Amino acid sequence: MIHIIDTEHPWDVYSINSGHTEVISCLEWDQSGSRLLSADGDGQIKCWAMTEHLVNSWESTQGSSVEGDPIVALSWLHNGVKLALHVEKSGSTNFGEKFSRVKFSPSLTLFGGKPMEGWLAVTVSGLVTVSLLKPSGALLSASESLCRLRGRVALADIAFTGGGNIVVAATDGSSSSPVQFYKVCVSVVNEKCRIDTELLPSLFMRCTTDPVRRDKYPAVTHLKFLTRENSEQVLLCASSQMGSIVECWSLRKEGLPVNNIFQHRSPVVGEKQPMILKWRILSATNDLDRVSALALPKLPISISNTDLKVASDTKFCPGLGLALAFHDGSIQILHRLSLHTMGVFYGTSGSSQRVGDEPTIKRQRAGGPTVHFRALQFSWTSLALVGVDNHGKLHMIRVSPSMGQILDMNTLLRHLLFLLEYCMVTGYDWWDVLLHVQPGMVHNLVEKLHEEYMRQNQALQQVLATRIVAVKASLCKLSSATAARACDFHAKLLLIAISSTLKSLLRPHVLNTPDKSPGDRLAEICAKNTDADIDKVMINLKTEEFVLDGPPLQSLQQLIQWVGDFVLYLLANLPNQTDVSCNSSSSSFSVEQGSIVRPGFGFLRDGSSLGMLREMMVMIRIWGLLKPGCLPIYTATSDNQDSMSLLFRLLTKLWLCSRDEGHPQEPDETLLDECCLLPSQLLVPSMDWLPINDGVITKIQTKHQLRLQFGKPYTLPGLNPNASQRMDNLRCLHMGICPTEDSKACTRCGCVTMLRSPNKTNAMKQWEQRWIKNCLCGGLWRKIPNSLP
DSSP states (O other), rough: EEEEETTTTTEEEEEOOOOOOOEEEEEEETSSSSEEEEETSEEEEEEEETTBTTOOOEEEEEEEETTOOOEEEEEEOOSOOEEEGGGGTTTTOOOOHHHOOOOOOSSSOGGGGOOOEEEEEEETTTTEEEEEEOSOOOOEEEEEEESSSSSOOOEEEEEEEESOEEEEEEEEEEEESSEEEEEEEEEEETTTTEEEEEEEEOOOOOOGTTTTTTTOOOOEEEEEETTTTTTEEEEEEEEOOEEEEEEEEEEEEEEOOOOOHHHTTTTTTTTOOHHHEEEEEEEEEEOSSHHHHOOOOOSSSOOOOOOOHHHHHTTOOTTTEEEEEEEESSEEEEEETTEEEEEEETTTTTTEETTTTSOOOOOOOSSOOOOOEEEEEEOTTTTEEEHHHHHHHHEEEEEEEETTTOOOOOHHHHHHHHHHHHHHHOOOOOOHHTTTOOGHHHHHHHHHHHHHHHTTHHHHHTHHHHHHHHHHHHHHTTTTTGGHHHHHHHHHHHHHHHHHHHHTTOOOOSOOOOOOOOOHHHHHHOOOOOOOOHHHHHHHHHHHGOOOOOHHHHHHHHHHHHHHHHHHHHHHHHHHHTEEEEGGGGTTEOOOOOOOTTTTTTGGOOOOHHHHHHEEEEEEEEHHOGGGSSSOOOSSSTOOOHHHHHHHHHHHHHHHHSTTTOOOOOOOOOHHHHHHHHHHOOOOOOOOOOOOOOOOGGGGGGGSOOOOBBOOOOTTOOOOGGGGGEETTTTTTESSSSOSOEEETTTTOOOOSSOOOOSSSSSHHHHHHHSSSSTTSSEEEEEETTTTT
């Protein structure tokens, strides 16, 4: 069986009957986390992919095998994308300097330089097997011996070079035998996969040459390259029943010494000393307890001398430590280069402490087998460790950014901000960073993140526009004081998506491509025209560009209705929000004594969002002339009330107060009075915001240990999620209290939508296709039962 768990809902286990006949020896995720490789002791390799892009629904799509030859190492081919995180540049205003792209070639390329997908495995008999996924879906497979004299391979690991080659490290499991290294080149010749191998310099562990330790550690139990993109540094662990020792080796170029016979001859002009590659030991530990598991950091931190010095000075530790789990249940974090101890975690006490805090760190050994970790893995930013113990329990452990060293609040915020920026730029999930954000930090982090974002160039801001809103929403959920702001950020994501979808339906009237699209012209005219009369703004537009067929407009009515309801909700609540001061240019806010921040407050000084709402109101007004059935429906107290005209006039007045975001003005008394009268003129809807987040991240902000049970969702006391109406948050439809349709929910924000589309028109299908893979916030989908939120 293979069990797949989402960290935000760890009780929700999806178990796959893998079909493997032998014990599974290797599991390997791809970079996106949407596919998984599994390999077993019979040489079977299977590729698993999400069904309908759901994290709790998987199926086997491809597979290969080396019959009867157990797999000992497995890896996806490299796609050529490599980043370096520069701690030295953490204070820079340019994201491109903080996170630079490193020149790195894919393992294999298709026509045009596109990386070819596939995987590579090493078997116990010394075979290397490669499977390539062709764009057509066909699989090309080939196998080759690592060297002419095949021998038993007990442990192996795979790394990649910048030139597109693959390096395999292998050992027969005996510490007295050499650790062999091989270069593997993969190519496609005449539609067939070809593998070429070459022997590289090998090494003997130093503990076997030490007279004191020669026979003390007979077996090599762990063999790992420090990172998959660094084939020049390798970590080795040799063990016995009583203990272990860890060595770190580095491959270096050295001059080849010349025999004395040739030293006195005249050198040829331009002749250089011949160079060879040689493994040199970088560091080694003292005798340790017996190691049971090993985890290497995934954060691609630059290890230049300058970066290491800045990291040491600022106590920035993510990406610098590797984790060793021991048979006594403890975990030590060691520096990846020096192997000095950076921190210790004691499994029984559940607390982390710095070495040296106590005079003695040894504990009495309990009788019987001790609970210890059998597998250990770092998160992408190295701020969390996940492990499985020998009793089958799953553990999630926070790893301090400073390894327990005392930091002032500003430095800690800078470290967390740096890692949030990294996640924002790369697209990796920032869940593990949130583990270290306390409620009191949220306001400052949101403010500083916005400041850094505004310093980037316009092109990068457009790329990251929705992702930064999603990060802010995740942060604001961590504090009750900012929960309303989380609603605003999710509403803004929906607003941006609806705006871009509606504008994409517009087509230029003439065939020749204009300088600007109809959507751009609409935005430009609405920004220049400050008239509060919606019909006068319409006069300046080429209405023929807004002509659409009836069915598409009618199918979009629920999205149009959401826009109309949202405008009415914002304006009706304006008088209640004026006692809250807001500075939208820095996304910061402060609340006066006794006032309540309600959802919608964040839009009152957001000139760009209010401008977007004005544009859509104009668009909807024009479409209403063509198809009155698509207009938003308002319940008015007067039959002759022009609701859209009234709302547009008030919205324009509010927009004029905030369009200069550097110097926002307070709404005047006339506007406030008119907004106070709105509830007596129109029925104000109760906006359905996102459902209560049922994830675990908001429950583990304290330092107390949280114990969960597989199959039993963790809910807040007194919460009955089934007692309220269920809402399809993407289609803006009510599904009832007990919907019969299958639904899916976002693992990050909790957004719920129906799994199957009830719509048949192309316009609505275009909207739904945007969210097939990911939610509005970028989170992944999971299927949920009808009886749960």
